Amino acid sequence: MQEIIWGLFESFGALSWKHLVMWFLGFGLIYLAVKKNYEPLLLVPIGFGAVLANIPLSGAIGEDGPLTLLLQVGVLTELFPILIFVGIGAMCDFSPLLRNPSVMLMGAAAQVGIFITIIVATLLQFPIAQAAAIGILGTADGPTTIYVASLYAPELLAPLALAAYSYMALTPVIMPPIIRMLTTPEERKIRMGNQNDQEVSRTARLLFPLCVVIIAGLIAPVAVPLVGFLMLGNFLRECGVTDRLSQSAQNELINIVTLLLGLTIGGTMAAEHFLNWISLGVMSLGLLAMIFATAGGIIIAKLLNAFRSEKINPMIGAAGISAFPMAGRVVAKMATSEDKRNYLLMHAMAVNISGQMCSIVAGVVVIAIISALL
Amino acid sequence: MSDAFEKALMIAAIGLPVMLGIIGLFILLAKALVALFPHQTPRPALTIVSTEHHQKSENVKGYTKVPSSG
Numbered sequence: 001m002q003e004i005i006w007g008l009f010e011s012f013g014a015l016s017w018k019h020l021v022m023w024f025l026g027f028g029l030i031y032l033a034v035k036k037n038y039e040p041l042l043l044v045p046i047g048f049g050a051v052l053a054n055i056p057l058s059g060a061i062g063e064d065g066p067l068t069l070l071l072q073v074g075v076l077t078e079l080f081p082i083l084i085f086v087g088i089g090a091m092c093d094f095s096p097l098l099r100n101p102s103v104m105l106m107g108a109a110a111q112v113g114i115f116i117t118i119i120v121a122t123l124l125q126f127p128i129a130q131a132a133a134i135g136i137l138g139t140a141d142g143p144t145t146i147y148v149a150s151l152y153a154p155e156l157l158a159p160l161a162l163a164a165y166s167y168m169a170l171t172p173v174i175m176p177p178i179i180r181m182l183t184t185p186e187e188r189k190i191r192m193g194n195q196n197d198q199e200v201s202r203t204a205r206l207l208f209p210l211c212v213v214i215i216a217g218l219i220a221p222v223a224v225p226l227v228g229f230l231m232l233g234n235f236l237r238e239c240g241v242t243d244r245l246s247q248s249a250q251n252e253l254i255n256i257v258t259l260l261l262g263l264t265i266g267g268t269m270a271a272e273h274f275l276n277w278i279s280l281g282v283m284s285l286g287l288l289a290m291i292f293a294t295a296g297g298i299i300i301a302k303l304l305n306a307f308r309s310e311k312i313n314p315m316i317g318a319a320g321i322s323a324f325p326m327a328g329r330v331v332a333k334m335a336t337s338e339d340k341r342n343y344l345l346m347h348a349m350a351v352n353i354s355g356q357m358c359s360i361v362a363g364v365v366v367i368a369i370i371s372a373l374l
Numbered sequence: 375m376s377d378a379f380e381k382a383l384m385i386a387a388i389g390l391p392v393m394l395g396i397i398g399l400f401i402l403l404a405k406a407l408v409a410l411f412p413h414q415t416p417r418p419a420l421t422i423v424s425t426e427h428h429q430k431s432e433n434v435k436g437y438t439k440v441p442s443s444g
Contacts, residue, residue: 104404114389118386119383125378128382198413219396369384
């Protein structure tokens with residue numbers, strides 16, 4: 001009798017301070033999502049998953065737990081991030097990028113944070129595979145981070161995913177001080193003319209994703225899933241005959257996979273694996289990567305201004321990080337706070353979309369080089 | 375210098391120019407596609423034109439659809 005009653009309360013006995021810390025973290029993520037509206041679609045499932053995984057003796061994790069099953073089937077096979085790319089591709093309109101392709105330079109510059117962070121991570125004694133996965137945090141692109149992590153550092157999946165999504169959510173907090181530090185008030189007030197809103201032909205919009213797949217695929221065949229599925233989604237959107245598939249990719253598919261991915265990532269945040277100095281190091285390096293990425297975009301925008309008669313507002317360079325569409329919105333909001341009539345949203349969004357594209361190219365390049373090195 | 379650090383430098387030394395090269399290719403691709411396939415405002419195939427004055431002379435009821443002159 002006593003044993004049965006004791007068995008009912010077994011989990012209380014197994015409760016430790018580490019579990020309480022993880023509950024606090026999980027509830028913190030849920031609070032940020034619900035109260036502050038920071039990336040709620042991701043942070044709610046991640047936070048909830050973290051709580052589920054940190055109830056002592058939880059049946060959600062462990063050998064036969066549903067979260068473990070999802071991890072094995074959806075994340076370690078790279079399936080979930082790739083399916084999310086179909087949805088992202090279907091949501092991306094590359095017309096602004098085709099209209100003004102030079103914005104891709106700012107997207108490219110924002111990826112410099114990846115390479116700096118990889119170097120810094122190796123200085124902190126991370127092995128090269130883990131350093132590469134950490135460096136990808138500089139893309140500020142959750143699915144790319146998870147994709148690379150599941151390839152080269154599955155043991156760091158939880159802190160990497162948490163860093164990627166929480167820093168994306170905290171874009172409105174992280175970016176403005178960096179922008180203010182690197183630009184003068186006069187630069188922030190630069191007005192940009194109306195974006196050339198000439199339509200891009202349907203043929204160009206159709207051929208672009210196909211050509212990108214072929215070029216990127218030939219350069220880095222190992223990363224074909226990454227680019228291929230993104231461009232598949234975009235082709236579904238643009239071809240005009242698969243509206244139902246495009247709508248499904250943009251809504252049902254991405255919503256379901258985001259829910260499962262978030263829960264799974266939360267499920268990997270079990271206290272015994274998560275609460276250590278390595279996770280803290282990963283989170284710190286992630287922040288560093290994001291700072292370098294934001295700075296890279298701004299600096300190249302200022303550099304471009306040296307060669308242009310029609311100046312661009314260097315703040316839009318900061319939108320070159322991939323946190324789409326949050327980064328673009330933050331820049332546009334900052335512009336109107338400096339000058340109420342300075343509307344930069346369209347320009348910032350064009351750079352932001354190019355950042356999405358460039359982050360995937362950067363991921364492709366890092367995967368290709370690491371595959372050759374290992 | 376550790377082996378990992380050397381590899382990290384190699385990734386940066388190779389990766390940055392390769393990434394910029396690919397993006398440069400995409401910029402050229404975008405420019406080429408837009409130049410080769412410019413957007414053409416579709417001409418309305420049919421325009422509804424009031425033919426009231428014809429109705430009187432030709433006793434045609436309603437409206438006649440005529441091809442647009444562009």
